[in-house]
Amino acid sequence: xxxxxxxxxxxxxxxxxxxxxxxxxxxxxxxxxxxxxxxxxxxxxxxxxxxxxxxxxxxxxxxxxxxxxxxxxxxxxxxxxxxxxxxxxxxxxxxxxxxxxxxxxxxxxxxxxxxxxxxxxxxxxxxxxxxxxxxxxxxxxxxxxxxxxxxxxxxxxxxxxxxx
Amino acid sequence: xxxxxxxxxxxxxxxxxxxxxxxxxxxxxxxxxxxxxxxxxxxxxxxxxxxxxx
Amino acid sequence: xxxxxxxxxxxxxxxxxxxxxxxxxxxxxxxxxxxxxxxxxxxxxxxxxxxxxxxxxxxxxxxxxxx
Numbered sequence: 612x613x614x615x616x617x618x619x620x621x622x623x624x625x626x627x628x629x630x631x632x633x634x635x636x637x638x639x640x641x642x643x644x645x646x647x648x649x650x651x652x653x654x655x656x657x658x659x660x661x662x663x664x665x666x667x668x669x670x671x672x673x674x675x676x677x678x679x680x681x682x683x684x685x686x687x688x689x690x691x692x693x694x695x696x697x698x699x700x701x702x703x704x705x706x707x708x709x710x711x712x713x714x715x716x717x718x719x720x721x722x723x724x725x726x727x728x729x730x731x732x733x734x735x736x737x738x739x740x741x742x743x744x745x746x747x748x749x750x751x752x753x754x755x756x757x758x759x760x761x762x763x764x765x766x767x768x769x770x771x772x773x774x775x
Numbered sequence: 776x777x778x779x780x781x782x783x784x785x786x787x788x789x790x791x792x793x794x795x796x797x798x799x800x801x802x803x804x805x806x807x808x809x810x811x812x813x814x815x816x817x818x819x820x821x822x823x824x825x826x827x828x829x
Numbered sequence: 830x831x832x833x834x835x836x837x838x839x840x841x842x843x844x845x846x847x848x849x850x851x852x853x854x855x856x857x858x859x860x861x862x863x864x865x866x867x868x869x870x871x872x873x874x875x876x877x878x879x880x881x882x883x884x885x886x887x888x889x890x891x892x893x894x895x896x
Binding site: 628645 | 830831832833834835838839842850851858859860862865866871875879882884887888889890891893894
């Protein structure tokens with residue numbers, strides 16, 4: 612659609628016309644702000660906890676487990692130096708053999724969600740699928756934070772915390 | 776890639792065979808969803824054909 | 830020929846006072862649009878562009894995605 616608009620504008624005498632081809636989805640998926648009625652709704656990126664512990668592929672699992680649980684967490688996100696999400700360590704993976712590396716123990720390639728998804732939608736989806744938490748990333752895979760279902764539900768009162 | 780020989784469930788949205796639910800990755804999911812339907816459902820991609828104009 | 834740009838180029842052009850135009854229907858614009866964008870739905874470009882936009886400044890158009 613926007614290429615047609617751009618061509619039409621040129622025909623109408625506009626000399627310098629650009630087409631942001633990737634469009635609004637690209638902008639929103641990068642976690643950038645928007646204006647409009649939707650901008651006031653709480654979104655996944657607003658509620659995601661950016662302080663979730665992260666770890667690297669080559670760390671020993673026992674060291675990570677100790678650090679994660681000392682901070683009161685039961686989950687850690689495996690990420691590289693650019694904070695690109697590579698895996699997840701939930702409780703089951705954290706409890707694996709401590710001699711393993713994170714890479715050996717992690718759940719690789721977890722489904723991630725974009726920061727602009729409304730909290731209400733995330734609450735409904737996470738409830739349906741029994742997800743206690745979900746990683747929120749930008750379109751280039753960088754971690755924004757971990758969204759807890761409880762946080763999403765609290766911002767989506769119509770959803771309630773139904774059992775999955 | 777998920778081939779028919781390994782596919783275990785059908786996406787509740789489009790019927791496509793998927794190995795595991797893209798949402799929760801749990802084999803026993805009661806509402807399995809493929810990655811494409813997941814992205815559409817949460818507005819992370821736009822349904823095609825998408826009405827243009829206005 | 831219109832030039833395709835990415836997010837960073839868009840930001841640079843906005844610094845040059847480029848006009849940003851969402852060409853989606855009004856209902857989709859009203860819900861979410863890029864900061865500072867105005868709305869001229871595709872079918873109204875002929876009628877509105879020359880009235881609303883400044884020919885002397887760059888214009889950036891966008892919709893949902895490349896599809």
